[in-house]
Amino acid sequence: MPDDESYIQSLFAQRMGGDQFGKDTTIYKFEKIKRAKRAALEANPDKELFDMGVGEPDEMAYPGVVKVLQEEAAKPENRGYTDNGIQEFKSAAVNYMKNVFGVNGLDPDKNVNHTIGSKPGLAMIPAVYIDPGDVILMTVPGYPVIGTHAGFLGGEVVNLPLLEENNFLPDLKNIDADILARTKILYLNYPNNPTGATATREFFEEVVEFARKNKIIVIQDAAYAALTYTGKPLSFLSVPGAMEVGVEFHSLSKAYNMTGWRIAFIVGNDLIVKGFAHIKDNVDSGQFSAIQKAGVYALNHPEITREILEKYRRRLTLMVGALNSVGFNAKLPGGSFFLYVKAPTGIEGGEEFKTAEDFSQFLIKEMMISTVPWDNVGNYVRFSATFAAKDSSEETRIMQEIKNRLSSVKFVF
Numbered sequence: 001m002p003d004d005e006s007y008i009q010s011l012f013a014q015r016m017g018g019d020q021f022g023k024d025t026t027i028y029k030f031e032k033i034k035r036a037k038r039a040a041l042e043a044n045p046d047k048e049l050f051d052m053g054v055g056e057p058d059e060m061a062y063p064g065v066v067k068v069l070q071e072e073a074a075k076p077e078n079r080g081y082t083d084n085g086i087q088e089f090k091s092a093a094v095n096y097m098k099n100v101f102g103v104n105g106l107d108p109d110k111n112v113n114h115t116i117g118s119k120p121g122l123a124m125i126p127a128v129y130i131d132p133g134d135v136i137l138m139t140v141p142g143y144p145v146i147g148t149h150a151g152f153l154g155g156e157v158v159n160l161p162l163l164e165e166n167n168f169l170p171d172l173k174n175i176d177a178d179i180l181a182r183t184k185i186l187y188l189n190y191p192n193n194p195t196g197a198t199a200t201r202e203f204f205e206e207v208v209e210f211a212r213k214n215k216i217i218v219i220q221d222a223a224y225a226a227l228t229y230t231g232k233p234l235s236f237l238s239v240p241g242a243m244e245v246g247v248e249f250h251s252l253s254k255a256y257n258m259t260g261w262r263i264a265f266i267v268g269n270d271l272i273v274k275g276f277a278h279i280k281d282n283v284d285s286g287q288f289s290a291i292q293k294a295g296v297y298a299l300n301h302p303e304i305t306r307e308i309l310e311k312y313r314r315r316l317t318l319m320v321g322a323l324n325s326v327g328f329n330a331k332l333p334g335g336s337f338f339l340y341v342k343a344p345t346g347i348e349g350g351e352e353f354k355t356a357e358d359f360s361q362f363l364i365k366e367m368m369i370s371t372v373p374w375d376n377v378g379n380y381v382r383f384s385a386t387f388a389a390k391d392s393s394e395e396t397r398i399m400q401e402i403k404n405r406l407s408s409v410k411f412v413f
């Protein structure tokens with residue numbers, strides 16, 4: 001190894017694995033899925049692969065949104081840094097929270113800040129609150145970003161399992177007192193990725209009480225909040241007292257088919273928003289004004305989300321029917337575009353699946369159906385309603401074909 005390479009290897013921070021960075025040969029979940037897909041396609045070049053593992057919309061943003069970006073991108077006044085965001089976006093976010101979630105009384109200057117997608121927003125929060133030894137409570141299975149960054153700063157991640165028998169809500173009543181004494185953040189995500197569970201108003205009321213009693217801030221990741229199938233979408237901030245203890249991250253990624261546009265916002269408690277804005281100001285210089293303005297158009301047209309939602313509802317209903325016809329126990333989720341179902345333990349007279357990953361690999365290799373396995377708390381697979389299909393008749397054809405493939409064996413549960 002050349003000398004200069006060896007000294008670079010020795011400089012990696014401990015949080016990156018120190019001088020062992022890049023030497024870990026473990027193949028992680030998403031890489032395994034990618035490799036299995038590639039191998040399945042090579043082995044069956046003429047067979048259609050159905051990708052039910054995708055975590056983002058299969059369609060592009062609506063034409064009205066695209067048109068605003070086109071027009072605004074051509075204006076010289078939109079060229080510069082936007083720092084912590086333009087006023088129109090903050091005001092549109094406040095109106096959106098009122099119109100869609102019934103959250104009143106937000107001040108665009110104090111309670112809102114845009115972010116370049118909610119992922120970097122979540123990544124920045126630990127820098128505001130976490131010192132070495134501080135605890136963040138995270139629900140698992142889940143979206144890990146905020147916990148990863150808390151760990152980078154010497155924080156301790158304590159996982160709260162999401163169990164089906166508890167409707168995938170965490171048990172806040174049985175956390176050790178010494179953990180609670182060190183806890184600064186409770187991270188929640190409802191509607192939940194991957195379980196599709198929604199929170200109830202009663203649960204959010206319990207969260208407010210829990211946070212107040214234990215002097216904890218609540219970060220509620222609302223990336224799927226507007227995609228709710230049962231009744232009106234629910235915001236944590238609509239619960240009395242929530243504004244005193246927490247914030248929500250809302251994103252246009254899933255609700256408006258805008259994943260690549262990178263636009264989201266933090267909303268809620270003014271002091272948390274202020275602390276966040278301070279860190280963000282030292283990390284980036286704001287999203288392109290033309291994208292924020294296209295975001296304003298989107299936020300002013302929540303009927304776009306309602307239309308997208310109906311597409312997912314139609315697809316999820318077909319998926320539930322197909323899976324249940326071959327023995328699964330699938331139910332329409334409360335929200336999101338995910339269907340989270342218990343993995344079978346094997347095939348009658350054939351293979352045994354010790355983990356959901358075993359089952360997921362079997363589905364890709366033998367049936368050309370890609371899913372995402374979750375083995376953190378029980379053995380489940382996630383089917384996503386964002387599979388590529390251009391219209392409802394194609395959706396029906398695909399689901400019929402998936403059903404045919406799945407019924408070629410008898411799964412044991």
Ligand SMILES: Cc1ncc(COP(=O)(O)O)c(C=O)c1O
Nearest residue numbers: 117118119143193223251253264
């Ligand atoms: C739970 C959850 N939070 C946040 C994000 C990130 O979304 P964004 O595109 O706003 O960064 C995702 C994306 O998959 C997600 O599933």
